[in-house]
Amino acid sequence: GDSVTQMEGPVTLSEEAFLTINCTYTATGYPSLFWYVQYPGEGLQLLLKATKADDKGSNKGFEATYRKETTSFHLEKGSVQVSDSAVYFCALRGGGATNKLIFGTGTLLAVQP
Amino acid sequence: KAGVTQTPRYLIKTRGQQVTLSCSPISGHRSVSWYQQTPGQGLQFLFEYFSETQRNKGNFPGRFSGRQFSNSRSEMNVSTLELGDSALYLCASSPLAGSQETQYFGPGTRLLVL
Numbered sequence: 456g457d458s459v460t461q462m463e464g465p466v467t468l469s470e471e472a473f474l475t476i477n478c479t480y481t482a483t484g485y486p487s488l489f490w491y492v493q494y495p496g497e498g499l500q501l502l503l504k505a506t507k508a509d510d511k512g513s514n515k516g517f518e519a520t521y522r523k524e525t526t527s528f529h530l531e532k533g534s535v536q537v538s539d540s541a542v543y544f545c546a547l548r549g550g551g552a553t554n555k556l557i558f559g560t561g562t563l564l565a566v567q568p
Numbered sequence: 569k570a571g572v573t574q575t576p577r578y579l580i581k582t583r584g585q586q587v588t589l590s591c592s593p594i595s596g597h598r599s600v601s602w603y604q605q606t607p608g609q610g611l612q613f614l615f616e617y618f619s620e621t622q623r624n625k626g627n628f629p630g631r632f633s634g635r636q637f638s639n640s641r642s643e644m645n646v647s648t649l650e651l652g653d654s655a656l657y658l659c660a661s662s663p664l665a666g667s668q669e670t671q672y673f674g675p676g677t678r679l680l681v682l
Contacts, residue, residue, distance in 0.1 A: 491673075498572075498658055498673040544611065553624045554601050554665055558611040 457482040461545045461559035468535055468566050476530040476562045478519075478545035486547040488512075488521050488528040489556070493542045502530075502543070540566045570595065572661050572674035580680045586647040589677045593640050593661030599623075600642040601671065602634060605656040614657075617642055618665040646679075654681045 462477040480486065487506045491499040503512030508523035517532045528545060545559040573592045581587050593600050602614040613626040617636035634644040640661075646653055656678050660671040 498675045499660075500673070501670050504670070546611075552665055554599055554616055554660075554662055554671055555613050555624050555626075556601070556603075556611075556660075556671065557613070560610045 457486065457547060457549050457557050459545050459547055459557055459559040461543075461562055464542075464561070464563035466562060466564050468564070470537055470566055470568050471534045472566075474530070474532040474535045474539075474564070476543055476545075476564070478528045478530065478559060480526050480528065480545075480547050482526075482547055482549055484550040486549050488519070489546045489548070490517070490519055490528070490530050491544045491546060491558075493544065493561070495541075499544065535564070535566045537566045537568055540564055572659055572672050574657075574659050574674040574677050576677060577675065578678050578680075580682065581649050582682050583649055583651060585649050586645065587649060587679060588643055588645045589657055589659075589679075591642045591644075591659030591661075591674060593642070593659075594672055597661040597663050597672075598640050599662045599665045599671075600636055600640065601660045602642070602644050603658045603660070604628075605658060605676070606652075606654070611658075614644065616665070623665055649681045651681050654679060 458481045489504045490502040492502045503514045505512040505521035511520045542561045546556045575590045599618045601616040616624040620636045631647045636642045656676045658676045660673045662669040662671045
């Protein structure tokens, strides 16, 4: 079945450092890919998405490119801030008439001043 | 536009009891999905409703059930609660099912089973 694998955390960075969180997926067909962020005590917020191969999603300085050849959707940011500290989830939605999301295990990012 | 709301936000129950959680989607959204989040299993899909019909169901026992009303509000019910049902239950809504629309999540209901 479909699945998402993302790098284990926690990831600890200093402010203004470069961030990469790896995400790879297994899916049949042509899934849509997402990054969600969860701040402490809150629900999930969509950070960015890509719906077809070679699409680049971007938002708030974060970027991820849908790479079908490597089945990857790595999250990057050039300069992190303390306010970026949160848990980041990679997810996929398969094709067909469903909104079902399959999530990775989440990666905790801690940014230190 | 108001976001997805979930009630109650926190709940404490004892084993064997049952519980009902409520989700009100964003106005105009007809699709509602439910997820369970636990430290051990992560985020797992429970079910998905669209226009009062269950479109998809995750791999959970029959103690977990749900429904959607004509105004798109949704409820999920867990009967005969077990300790392992302690989790954050998240609801998400989107305008349509199976589209490229964004799903918007509510803040969740945190259930503790003692």
